[in-house]
Amino acid sequence: MQNKYYETLLANAVEKSALQHEQIGQIINFRLFGNKKGFMTLESLPIGDIPPTPLSRDLLCKPDDSSERLLLQATALLGEPIGYLQESEGCIVNNFFPQQAHSRGATSDSFDTELDLHTENAFHAVLPDYLVLLCPRQDPDAEAVTYIASIERILERLTFEEQAFFLTEPYNFLSDYGPTEKNQRIDINRHQTILYGDPDAPFFRFDPHFMLAFSSRAQQLMDKLRAIAWEVVEPVRLNRGDMLIIDNRRTAHARSPFSARFDGSDRWIQRAFAITNPNFYAERLGKRSRVFGLVTEL
Numbered sequence: 001m002q003n004k005y006y007e008t009l010l011a012n013a014v015e016k017s018a019l020q021h022e023q024i025g026q027i028i029n030f031r032l033f034g035n036k037k038g039f040m041t042l043e044s045l046p047i048g049d050i051p052p053t054p055l056s057r058d059l060l061c062k063p064d065d066s067s068e069r070l071l072l073q074a075t076a077l078l079g080e081p082i083g084y085l086q087e088s089e090g091c092i093v094n095n096f097f098p099q100q101a102h103s104r105g106a107t108s109d110s111f112d113t114e115l116d117l118h119t120e121n122a123f124h125a126v127l128p129d130y131l132v133l134l135c136p137r138q139d140p141d142a143e144a145v146t147y148i149a150s151i152e153r154i155l156e157r158l159t160f161e162e163q164a165f166f167l168t169e170p171y172n173f174l175s176d177y178g179p180t181e182k183n184q185r186i187d188i189n190r191h192q193t194i195l196y197g198d199p200d201a202p203f204f205r206f207d208p209h210f211m212l213a214f215s216s217r218a219q220q221l222m223d224k225l226r227a228i229a230w231e232v233v234e235p236v237r238l239n240r241g242d243m244l245i246i247d248n249r250r251t252a253h254a255r256s257p258f259s260a261r262f263d264g265s266d267r268w269i270q271r272a273f274a275i276t277n278p279n280f281y282a283e284r285l286g287k288r289s290r291v292f293g294l295v296t297e298l
């Protein structure tokens with residue numbers, strides 16, 4: 001299992017800091033205080049030698065691990081780095097690049113299809129608290145845009161009644177994880193509200209393509225919410241060495257389509273997840289692990 005390698009890398013990443021003091025401060029500040037837009041970026045990090053973008057994950061070979069160390073250090077500053085069995089077999093660093101086989105698919109390996117707004121793993125009982133994305137290589141035509149909509153901006157455009165509705169109305173969140181693979185659409189009986197937590201500063205989970213409404217009014221309001229979320233999105237273009245940290249409990253994100261050439265020059269993104277409450281999950285699941293399968297209930 002590759003994670004043994006990543007455990008060592010993680011230890012190195014936090015002991016031998018690759019991020020500068022000021023950048024560490026910015027990340028801790030974001031974790032403690034957040035911000036209105038629900039994300040932060042760091043630009044032009046020293047990511048070392050980047051080989052040509054591979055054509056498939058099996059061909060991935062990256063001797064210089066500077067980018068992985070930056071990614072894992074940032075992730076560890078936010079919480080506990082974790083993986084999911086259904087994502088790169090539980091690896092705590094996920095690599096994404098265009099793959100011809102995934103053309104037109106709504107997955108992170110696709111390129112020519114827009115990924116609509118979604119909270120990462122909104123169906124999962126072990127929700128990632130933060131996503132950390134690092135860009136080893138921008139797409140050659142610089143078309144790819146990541147969009148982020150934060151609940152703070154969305155709330156400004158909702159009436160009090162609509163907010164109350166989203167705090168109380170359950171939707172059926174479908175799972176895109178099967179027992180071992182992803183890109184599914186499975187009813188796991190996960191009925192939950194879009195807004196949750198403190199009503200005055202609620203958390204937000206939203207993935208309209210994987211949510212079923214229980215009434216036409218609930219459907220209408222979900223459609224309205226999706227439109228509002230798209231109105232308030234902030235675009236981010238990731239260049240080589242840029243890091244994007246997303247607060248996954250307060251945002252939904254999307255990605256534009258972009259072109260791929262399959263000649264080593266394609267977009268390459270590395271991703272890691274952080275959870276902030278590993279002890280709680282260990283208590284509820286009776287198991288301590290950095291890699292989670294599908295958890296439908298705690």
Ligand SMILES: [Fe+2]
Nearest residue numbers: 118119120253
């Ligand atoms: Fe995503």
